[in-house]
Amino acid sequence: MASKQLATVEIEVREGRTTAILDGAFTIRSVGAVEGALKDIRSDTDLLVDIERLEHLDTAGAWSLTRLEQRLQVGGGSFRLRGATSRAEALLDTVAAALDSQKRAEGSDRPEQDQGFVEQLGRRVAEGVSTLLGMTGYLGIFLSRLARLALRPRQFRVTALVHHCEDVGVRAVPIVALMGFLIGVVLAFQGAVQLRQFGAEVFVVDLISVSILRELGILLTAIIVAGRTASAFTAAIGSMKMREEIDAMRTLGLDTASVLFVPRILALLLMLPILGLIANVSGLVGGALMSWIELGISPEMFRVRLLEGENVNHLGVGLVKAPVFAIIIGVVGCYCGMQVKGNADSLGQQTSRSVVAAIFLVIVADALFSIFFSELGV
Amino acid sequence: MTQEGARDGNREVVIEVRGLRNQFGDHVVHQGLDLDVYRGEILGVVGGSGTGKSVLLRTIAGLIEPAAGTVRVLGTDVLDAGLEERSRLEARWGVMFQDGALFSSLTVRENVEVPMKAVEGLDPETSRALADLKIAMAGLPPNAGDKYPSELSGGMRKRAGLARALALDPEIVFLDEPTAGLDPIGAADFDELIHGLSRSLGLTVFLVTHDLDTLHAVCDRIAVLAERKVLVTGTMQHMLTVDHPWVRAYFHGPRARAALDTATSKEGD
Numbered sequence: 112m113a114s115k116q117l118a119t120v121e122i123e124v125r126e127g128r129t130t131a132i133l134d135g136a137f138t139i140r141s142v143g144a145v146e147g148a149l150k151d152i153r154s155d156t157d158l159l160v161d162i163e164r165l166e167h168l169d170t171a172g173a174w175s176l177t178r179l180e181q182r183l184q185v186g187g188g189s190f191r192l193r194g195a196t197s198r199a200e201a202l203l204d205t206v207a208a209a210l211d212s213q214k215r216a217e218g219s220d221r222p223e224q225d226q227g228f229v230e231q232l233g234r235r236v237a238e239g240v241s242t243l244l245g246m247t248g249y250l251g252i253f254l255s256r257l258a259r260l261a262l263r264p265r266q267f268r269v270t271a272l273v274h275h276c277e278d279v280g281v282r283a284v285p286i287v288a289l290m291g292f293l294i295g296v297v298l299a300f301q302g303a304v305q306l307r308q309f310g311a312e313v314f315v316v317d318l319i320s321v322s323i324l325r326e327l328g329i330l331l332t333a334i335i336v337a338g339r340t341a342s343a344f345t346a347a348i349g350s351m352k353m354r355e356e357i358d359a360m361r362t363l364g365l366d367t368a369s370v371l372f373v374p375r376i377l378a379l380l381l382m383l384p385i386l387g388l389i390a391n392v393s394g395l396v397g398g399a400l401m402s403w404i405e406l407g408i409s410p411e412m413f414r415v416r417l418l419e420g421e422n423v424n425h426l427g428v429g430l431v432k433a434p435v436f437a438i439i440i441g442v443v444g445c446y447c448g449m450q451v452k453g454n455a456d457s458l459g460q461q462t463s464r465s466v467v468a469a470i471f472l473v474i475v476a477d478a479l480f481s482i483f484f485s486e487l488g489v
Numbered sequence: 490m491t492q493e494g495a496r497d498g499n500r501e502v503v504i505e506v507r508g509l510r511n512q513f514g515d516h517v518v519h520q521g522l523d524l525d526v527y528r529g530e531i532l533g534v535v536g537g538s539g540t541g542k543s544v545l546l547r548t549i550a551g552l553i554e555p556a557a558g559t560v561r562v563l564g565t566d567v568l569d570a571g572l573e574e575r576s577r578l579e580a581r582w583g584v585m586f587q588d589g590a591l592f593s594s595l596t597v598r599e600n601v602e603v604p605m606k607a608v609e610g611l612d613p614e615t616s617r618a619l620a621d622l623k624i625a626m627a628g629l630p631p632n633a634g635d636k637y638p639s640e641l642s643g644g645m646r647k648r649a650g651l652a653r654a655l656a657l658d659p660e661i662v663f664l665d666e667p668t669a670g671l672d673p674i675g676a677a678d679f680d681e682l683i684h685g686l687s688r689s690l691g692l693t694v695f696l697v698t699h700d701l702d703t704l705h706a707v708c709d710r711i712a713v714l715a716e717r718k719v720l721v722t723g724t725m726q727h728m729l730t731v732d733h734p735w736v737r738a739y740f741h742g743p744r745a746r747a748a749l750d751t752a753t754s755k756e757g758d
Contacts, residue, residue, distance in 0.1 A: 139611065140608055169658035170690065174619060209625035210622065212631075453593065
């Protein structure tokens with residue numbers, strides 16, 4: 112049927128009577144061209160449509176003919192059909208009935224929404240505030256469930272916790288260690304170039320240890336974990352939500368917060384400080400290696416200098432932030448997962464939203480910590 | 490395989506399956522399966538769970554590659570067809586999956602318009618109007634076109650799936666359990682819809698179902714899948730005379746009797 116000729120239309124006017132003769136296959140493929148030709152027929156014409164030579168008529172063709180008929184009837188003309196097979200007639204009836212049912216309920220279309228800039232801005236801000244409030248709510252849910260499980264430790268799902276610890280922690284070790292190492296290398300390299308100008312090469316040790324232990328080690332670890340884990344939480348919980356598994360859990364008397372959120376967030380809480388420590392150590396190793404190669408500071412000297420300068424105290428300042436970052440990442444991941452609606456698009460949207468929000472909030476929290484510590488003079 | 494119901498031998502065969510063998514690992518689903526579907530008929534495929542009804546549908550529609558055998562649809566070898574031949578063929582059939590399988594990020598109208606995108610020379614306005622027509626033909630209210638699949642009930646999703654399958658006026662439609670999960674009234678409406686559309690559009694319908702009422706109400710012929718092949722094909726009357734344990738249990742069970750009673754009382758009206 113694909114080889115059939117596209118429909119053509121010939122319009123004859125003879126003695127005041129107009130005849131449209133259709134030929135070929137009047138299908139969805141030719142409806143555009145034929146519609147164009149039929150448009151020229153005035154609405155008050157007495158029209159005879161000859162479809163005797165038509166090889167094939169599909170719903171698109173029947174739709175076009177039915178619309179023409181309706182147009183002529185409204186415009187005061189008339190419409191007659193010649194040469195319709197019984198199949199074509201049945202098809203035309205079906206189409207006319209469908210168009211009728213469509214018309215009866217007209218006017219119920221959803222209005223197009225056109226928003227101005229100010230309205231959009233307002234909606235965004237309101238959305239942002241409600242998101243932040245929602246996340247705070249989830250933090251509360253997490254803490255209350257954690258407290259309840261602490262009172263009834265038998266209900267705690269150890270297997271799930273261990274599983275998530277492996278997922279969140281152990282599997283992230285290679286990437287976190289590599290990242291830390293490279294940061295150490297970069298710092299040593301950049302520091303060496305700058306400090307050599309003053310002959311103060313040895314201070315590169317302080318530069319590396321303070322910046323990595325205090326800030327970069329844990330911050331960059333948290334960012335990597337936010338990208339890896341917040342997205343994974345959102346996708347896992349979101350797809351469960353899409354397939355109504357969350358509803359199923361509720362009907363089975365399982366509390367989603369205890370079953371899904373607590374093990375995940377707790378796993379992050381346990382693993383993020385460890386990952387941060389790994390990043391710190393590999394950062395120092397990378398820095399020491401680069402200092403040795405670039406500045407000739409031997410590893411032994413690096414160690415002595417590191418301990419002498421009381422730089423190790425910065426380790427505590429850095430790692431104390433880890434649990435806060437962990438909770439931010441976990442809560443954002445779970446919250447966004449629960450916001451997924453029934454379609455595939457919203458899963459993608461929420462996943463990217465959870466990563467962006469987690470990283471953003473981690474950096475905000477880090478900034479607040481910096482102000483706090485500098486006020487304290489730590 | 491007994492053949493009954495193909496009353497005149499010169500009807501055009503639109504789907505021809507020969508020697509089909511499907512297996513997943515060690516598990517053989519089909520072995521030496523033959524099946525013919527004639528133009529314009531509604532064929533109901535029945536069988537117990539796990540007899541590979543949906544697998545057969547997917548194989549014919551080219552979604553599963555069988556281990557052996559040939560599948561010819563409208564004269565084209567589905568398994569051998571090149572890319573272009575395949576896409577030409579796919580425009581001539583439509584598939585309605587069990588839960589509609591609508592694209593969740595598109596509205597119902599956009600879903601129906603997806604296959605129309607491949608048609609050259611179709612302006613957006615016409616394709617929109619045609620999509621609305623198909624939506625109305627599938628028995629959905631006009632405002633359904635603007636809704637997303639997640640906002641529809643299961644029955645409406647099935648209708649939307651049917652509207653999409655019919656978008657290009659196919660010659661064959663494959664329906665996977667069209668009435669599963671519908672309430673009896675909705676299921677009866679859907680049966681009627683399929684029957685009416687197949688007659689007015691001249692469709693050939695390949696219908697996988699468990700629903701005995703559907704078999705009674707719409708199917709011209711029934712094919713029973715059992716023992717890894719098409720055990721028997723024929724009309725409902727023929728099914729009632731077949732002496733095979735599964736076929737007897739299926740067509741003479743309590744539910745079958747009830748469905749038969751309804752069907753005969755309807756005819757008596």
